Amino acid sequence: MSAHEKTFPSSFTFGVATSAYQVEGGIENDWAEWERAGKLKEPHARCGRAVDHWHRYEEDYTLALDVGATAFRISLEWARIEPERGRIDGAVLEAYRERLLKMKARGLRPVVTLHHFTHPTWFHGETPWHRPESVEAFRAYVRACAPVLKGLDALIISLNEPMVLLLGGYLQGLMPPGIADGAKTMAAMENMVRAHVAAREELLAVLGQVDMGISQNMLAFAPDRWWHPLDRALVRLGAHAYNHAFHEALVSGRLQVNMPGIGSTRVDIPGARGSCEFIGMNYYSRAHLRFIPRPPFIDFRFKDVEGRGLTDIGWEVYPEGFGQILGELRRYGLPVWVTENGMDDRSGLRRPDYIHTHLSQLLDARAQGLDVRGYLYWSLLDNFEWLEGWGPRFGLYHVDFETLERRPTPACHYFKEVATTRRLVTPESVLSPSPAQSQSKPVSLSLPQPLAQPRAAR
Numbered sequence: 001m002s003a004h005e006k007t008f009p010s011s012f013t014f015g016v017a018t019s020a021y022q023v024e025g026g027i028e029n030d031w032a033e034w035e036r037a038g039k040l041k042e043p044h045a046r047c048g049r050a051v052d053h054w055h056r057y058e059e060d061y062t063l064a065l066d067v068g069a070t071a072f073r074i075s076l077e078w079a080r081i082e083p084e085r086g087r088i089d090g091a092v093l094e095a096y097r098e099r100l101l102k103m104k105a106r107g108l109r110p111v112v113t114l115h116h117f118t119h120p121t122w123f124h125g126e127t128p129w130h131r132p133e134s135v136e137a138f139r140a141y142v143r144a145c146a147p148v149l150k151g152l153d154a155l156i157i158s159l160n161e162p163m164v165l166l167l168g169g170y171l172q173g174l175m176p177p178g179i180a181d182g183a184k185t186m187a188a189m190e191n192m193v194r195a196h197v198a199a200r201e202e203l204l205a206v207l208g209q210v211d212m213g214i215s216q217n218m219l220a221f222a223p224d225r226w227w228h229p230l231d232r233a234l235v236r237l238g239a240h241a242y243n244h245a246f247h248e249a250l251v252s253g254r255l256q257v258n259m260p261g262i263g264s265t266r267v268d269i270p271g272a273r274g275s276c277e278f279i280g281m282n283y284y285s286r287a288h289l290r291f292i293p294r295p296p297f298i299d300f301r302f303k304d305v306e307g308r309g310l311t312d313i314g315w316e317v318y319p320e321g322f323g324q325i326l327g328e329l330r331r332y333g334l335p336v337w338v339t340e341n342g343m344d345d346r347s348g349l350r351r352p353d354y355i356h357t358h359l360s361q362l363l364d365a366r367a368q369g370l371d372v373r374g375y376l377y378w379s380l381l382d383n384f385e386w387l388e389g390w391g392p393r394f395g396l397y398h399v400d401f402e403t404l405e406r407r408p409t410p411a412c413h414y415f416k417e418v419a420t421t422r423r424l425v426t427p428e429s430v431l432s433p434s435p436a437q438s439q440s441k442p443v444s445l446s447l448p449q450p451l452a453q454p455r456a457a458r
Contacts, residue, residue: 006363006424013109013374014419015071016064016396017340018053019116019160020080022383023060025049029079030119030176031386039178045389051381051399057099059406061106063397064380067412068419072108073339073376074099075116075160076148078123078141085122085137088144097148110154111339111376113215114142114199117165117175117386124177129188130170139198146206155374156203156210157280157339158196161217162189163242171262171296175387182263189257190267193249197271214250215280215339218243220321224290224301234289234298243325250276251332261297278373279329282340283322283358285315313344313385313392317354323361326370335371338362342378344385344392348409351396352427355411359424377415381406 008014021027026049035046053060064072080092100110115138127137142158149156165175170188173180196214203210221239223231241257249255253273258264290299304310308317322341329336341358345351359375366372382395390401396415397406410431417423417430 008422013071015069015374015376016380017073017376017378018380020075020077021118023051023053023381025052025054027077027079030121030124033121034176040387040389042389047384050384052404061103061108063406064108067396068416070107070109071111071374072103073111075113076145079120082120082141085126093148100152104152110152112154113157113160116160128177129191130184134191135194135198138195139202142199143202146203149207156212157215158199159192160215161282162192162246164217186263186265190255190265193255193269193272197275200275211277213276213278213280214246215282216246217282218325220286220318220324222286222288224288230291231289234291238289247279247332261295278335278337279332280337280339283325286318286321311343312346319357319361322358323364326365330370335373337373338375340378342394344394346393351411352414352431356427363424
């Protein structure tokens with residue numbers, strides 16, 4: 001079957017993804033404190049008003065509809081909702097409720113993330129993830145959020161990319177809370193699984209039923225030296241710990257991780273077994289692993305093995321890895337949602353082909369029997385990209401960060417063609433010969449990020 005003949009069923013969902021801190025603006029949380037401490041790649045960068053989605057959300061819903069999306073992923077910002085421990089801001093909850101109701105009324109299914117990297121400023125001092133109090137703190141926050149989700153038929157994501165948070169914030173100290181401690185990493189991992197279970201209990205008590213899971217950053221891994229046994233061993237260990245440990249815990253009820261030289265855990269968690277309705281997958285790239293004879297015993301790099309050119313953030317374009325990991329997800333016997341996939345393309349010229357090649361892999365996985373129900377492109381808009389600040393551009397829409405004007409990139413037209421016709425056509429068949437006319441100037445490549453930074457594969 002050629003790419004021109006591939007089709008998506010009418011039930012398949014095309015959507016777009018965002019996160020609160022990266023787009024809303026005006027949020028005071030642990031990341032805002034991290035920025036003021038000068039800990040970003042550009043020490044003076046600030047998220048600040050972001051791209052002002054808090055005030056422009058209806059405009060942005062229109063942009064999503066204009067590209068054929070029928071789902072819109074947002075996150076609720078814990079720091080807005082509970083700025084002081086135990087004090088819930090009812091006006092903020094009402095504002096989120098209004099936004100979600102308008103989203104649904106306009107034909108966009110809400111995909112709601114409860115935790116997308118950020119925390120209230122009090123969290124790390126009073127109830128950090130490596131302490132058991134964190135579970136009850138998260139439970140109380142979700143209990144307050146539960147009424148906001150009533151009647152929405154929302155897809156709910158409890159935790160976004162927990163392994164990125166753990167490796168970046170607890171092992172390498174590159175993001176909040178800035179800890180580098182293997183034992184605390186393992187304790188925090190266990191508590192995050194328990195927090196998912198607690199959140200689920202609170203939501204079920206109010207909603208009666210939920211469509212809930214986590215969104216896991218998943219990398220394709222390869223040995224840096226194919227012939228080296230320790231590089232190959234790192235790939236096996238890394239693929240399990242990074243890609244699968246959380247999903248396995250929510251399916252089987254057992255969290256089992258072994259990271260030599262760092263830490264390990266093997267624990268049965270009450271309530272975790274069967275605690276998700278779907279597998280959420282974020283995919284961006286492949287990483288090559290090399291053993292080094294000193295802590296942390298692993299070197300991590302992106303390589304342009306296939307000669308396709310790295311993305312502008314420095315990640316390998318490797319759609320085959322997307323297909324590989326989709327195949328691995330068959331082991332869970334659950335529906336799959338691709339909750340993020342996209343590329344930093346500052347010219348806007350390469351993104352349509354990136355989308356095409358990854359959707360081709362997705363359709364191949366469906367043809368082999370995997371129940372993939374949706375694809376959410378990251379992101380609807382260019383936004384604040386965590387430690388990288390304002391450099392990367394993942395958006396279907398280019399954002400002028402001075403004026404906040406949103407302008408379509410060629411990927412908008414291509415995405416709409418596929419989403420509305422439900423046919424996977426090639427970009428060349430639908431785009432004009434000169435898409436650069438609608439673009440801003442390309443900018444230079446950035447350096448690859450370490451494994452543990454947010455979107456180290458997203």
